[in-house]
Amino acid sequence: MGWETSAIGDLTGKRALVTGATSGIGTETARVLLRHGAKVVITARDERKAADTVSDLGDVDVITLDLADLPGTIAAAQGVVDAGERFDIVINNAGVMVPPFTRTMDGFELQIATNHLGHFAWTATLWPLLREGATRVVTVSSLAHSGTKGIDLRSLEPNGDPRRYKRWRSYAESKLANLLFMKELDRRAKAAGLGLVSVAAHPGLSATNLTRSSGPLHFLAGAFSQPAHAGAWPTLRAASDPTLTGGEYVGPASLRQTRGRPTKVGMTSAARDPRLAAEVWAASETATGVVFDVS
Template identity: 55%
Template sequence: MTWRTDDIPDLSGRRAVITGVTGGLGLHTALGLARKGADLVVTARDETKASTAVDRIRRDVPGASVDVVSLDLADLDDAKRASAEVARTYDRIDILVNNAGIMIPPRSRTKDGFELQIGTNHLGHFAWTAGLWPVLDASDARVVTVSSAAHMSVGGIDLTSLTPQGSSRRYRRWQSYAESKLANLLFALELDRRAKATGSRVVSVAAHPGYASTNLTKTGPSVRGLSLPGIGIHQVSKILGQPASHGAWPLLMAATDPSLTGGEYVGPGSLGGARGRPRLVATSRTARDEDLADAVWSASEAATGVEFRV
């Protein structure tokens, strides 16, 4: 049966926390949840962009409850501070959508010295989610981790990229992006396994947006300002990709479909997963490698200095 946003149940009285809502998938995920009555807690690095996003949400959903938390996932201390702030402020979190990310930038490092993509997309979210875990666990929350079909293009993760020294290999931006998205998927599935093993009622699922036209394709390749490659990729995405509002459908299904019990992966169902209505989709074999997932989890604890005990 085809999933539609009308299938999202009433979320009145439920709280959803979403990272990266200043545009694209995060904004449309926030809108979709707010329209069904969810109280929102949204994160952003840029205060001005956050204000613009909140204005958009409140314009489209009058009366929407939206709180903003400053979060820079490329700074582990800030990820720990922000998660501690959220855990102190709110007594429950029903939905967590780990959406924020960076895509194919020039070789760059996080504040802590990690390659920017693995550091932001995976390690930042790992530390952030670990800090929220006591509240998530007590709330029987749904945790959605946003991955990408790009994870299919790599057969593993260079674990040295999860150290400040970094990998000695030549930097290839697409490879590093794909590995960061594989790390997201490994994390989501390992979190599901650990939650089930301990009797936690947290549901961990993953989603990908397909080929969606968002500002990530324009700003990612340059990080600071625009670049000709970024502008070119963005223009192609506008022609071939589906709108960001449609790219958010898998995230919304993953966040709200009551039939999901954990360990699922949701993505577009047409054109080889590039676009269309969401459905359950396959992962790569590597993404379901439990030994690799355990190794990445341990390396992530060492990298972040956070013991993520489920």
């Protein structure tokens, strides 16, 4: 039968933080964590969507967060740190997928800014709350990470990437960056002797609003994909399975990882490249202006 959400167990007394939880997989992830007793905090860009989500889910707190705005992201994370309440689970779920070319106010292409740099700055600024104990950081990636063999580091420089914009390439690079970040955070945490667990997940092919900008894929997702609650299973397993001790990647088990119960899955050689991971980490520190000292 495979993994079931019943395996999550009782999360009473645990605190979880989920970015981008006002729709799709983020909402379903928050819903199940609440059902198992966790205190859940979500982030949202849009106040109306946040209010609708609170009405739907019930007892959740909301942090206003736009990951494409680096100064705002750092300020929001610092506000969480100043509040002083630790988190047992942090799920970096928010993202954008193949939009028309957009440059953020900080000068970065929107997908690399939101999907990777924003979460890098967010997690780095939250670090004082995460480094103690066995906090579990889940980074949500995608099957699309296999669509690129590397990352042009110029994409991590404001106005620095001279390549013609290709939305799928940019999306693939941002999702590869997610996995490189997860692996490098895992390496650094273990080297520092910390109990933090860094893992990643992907939802397979799931019917959510994320694919709306992707043209034919949105139609295919609606016709052939699994529902959002099933797409949340890999994230939920990554967030709760005690046998995952860091560096693992969880995705659907069936039909080439597009659907089904969650299991440990592989990733490309580029995603496992420690040299590339270290380079992306250093470039991300420069891009965000945040030194992420895992110690």
